[in-house]
C-alpha cells in the first residue's frame with residue numbers, strides 16, 4: 001500500500017519505517033526541514049534502539065521517502081496518517097489540536113482522489129467528528145479513522161511489530177477491511193485486531209494512559225507510607241502484583257511519571273470529560289499527586305545534604321524520563337536540575353543519550369561524557385533514570401570523597417549491601433534507606 005505519515009517524530013518515524021519494512025511504500029513528511037535533511041543523509045533525528053539500521057535498510061530499498069513536500073506525498077498515497085504532536089495548551093488541561101487541524105486543511109487543499117485519513121496522534125473524543133466538519137466541502141473524498149498508537153519509546157520497534165492489540169475506530173465498517181489488510185503481517189503473528197467506533201478508539205488511548213498513570217501514582221503514594229512505617233514497597237508491589245487481577249507491571253515506585261504522553265494525556269482526558277460535563281475525580285487526583293511528587297523528591301535532597309545545597313556537588317545519572325530514549329518531555333530532571341542550581345549547588349550530569357539543550361543555559365550545570373567524570377568528588381550521586389549502565393556501579397571507585405551519599409530514585413541497589421559498603425544510601429519506600 002502507499003502511505004503518507006505526516007509528522008516524523010517518535011510515532012510517525014517509527015511507525016512509518018516499520019510500515020515500510022513490512023512492504024509498503026511510505027512517504028514520511030515533516031515541516032521541519034532539518035529533520036528531513038538529516039533523514040535523507042542517513043541520520044535519525046531521534047534516539048530509538050534499532051531505528052537507524054531499519055531506516056537505512058528501507059531507505060536504500062526505496063520503500064521509505066523523506067520529504068517536506070506534503071502535496072506530492074498526499075497525491076501519491078492511499079492512506080494518510082496524522083502523527084503530529086497534540087500537546088496541552090500552555091497552562092491549561094486542554095489539548096492543542098491546531099497541528100492536527102492544520103494537517104487536515106492541507107490534506108483538503110491537496111487531495112483530488114479518495115483518501116483514508118487516520119489519526120495516529122492521540123486526540124480527544126470527538127476530534128474525528130471535528131475533522132469531518134473541516135472536510136465537509138469534499139466529504140465524499142475522505143474516510144476518517146482513529147488508529148491510536150501504543151508504542152513505548154525505547155521499545156518502539158518491538159511494540160510496533162508485536163503489539164498487544166491494534167485498535168481501529170471507524171463509523172463505517174468498510175474501512176475495517178482495508179486497515180486489516182494493512183496490518184495483516186502483524187495480525188498473522190498474533191496481534192489482536194480490535195474494531196470499535198471512532199469515538200471509542202479515541203477514548204481507549206486516553207483511558208489506557210490514564211489507567212497506567214494511576215497505577216504508577218498509586219504505588220508511589222504507597223511508597224510514601226512505607227517510608228514512614230518501615231515496610232518495603234518492593235514486597236508490597238510483589239504481594240499485590242502477583243494477583244492476576246492487578247498484575248505486576250507499572251507497580252515500581254519511583255519518581256513522578258513523565259514523558260510525552262502520561263502528563264498531557266491525563267490532563268487531556270479530564271478536559272475532554274469536562275466538555276461532556278463529567279468529573280473524572282480519580283484522574284484529577286492522579287495529576288495533582290504526580291505534580292506533588294516531583295516537588296517532594298526534588299526537595300528531599302535538602303534533608304539528605306543537611307539543609308544546605310550551596311557549593312555542594314550533586315551528580316545526576318540519567319536525565320531522560322526513562323531509559324533508551326532521548327526524550328526529555330516532562331522529565332523530573334527538568335525541575336530538579338534548575339532547582340539545585342538555583343540553590344547554589346554545582347551540578348554535573350551524564351545521560352547515555354547525550355547533552356541536553358535544556359540545561360546549557362544554566363550557570364552551575366555541566367554535562368560530562370561518562371559516569372566517572374560525573375561522579376568524581378561528588379557530595380551526592382542521584383540515580384534518576386534506570387539506564388542499564390547505571391545498574392552495577394562501584395560507587396567507592398567512582399568517588400574518592402569521604403561521606404558521599406547516593407540517592408537512588410529507581411531502587412536499583414540493595415540497601416543492606418550499601419550499608420555494608422558504608423555508603424549512605426537513600427531510596428524509595430524501603431527500610432534501611434535513611
Ligand SMILES: NC(=O)c1ccc[n+]([C@@H]2O[C@H](COP(=O)([O-])OP(=O)(O)OC[C@H]3O[C@@H](n4cnc5c(N)ncnc54)[C@H](O)[C@@H]3O)[C@@H](O)[C@H]2O)c1
Pocket residue numbers: 006007008009010011012029030031032035083084085086099102103120121122123149150151152153260261
Ligand atoms: N511519543 C510517544 O511515545 C507516543 C506514543 C503514542 C502516541 N503518541 C502520540 O503521537 C503524537 C505524536 O507524538 P510524537 O512523540 O511523535 O511527537 P513529536 O513531537 O516527536 O513529532 C511530531 C512531528 O510532527 C511535525 N509536524 C507538526 N506539524 C506538522 C505539519 N503540519 N506538517 C508536517 N509535520 C508536522 C513536527 O515537526 C514533529 O517532527 C502525539 O499525539 C502523541 O501523544 C506518542
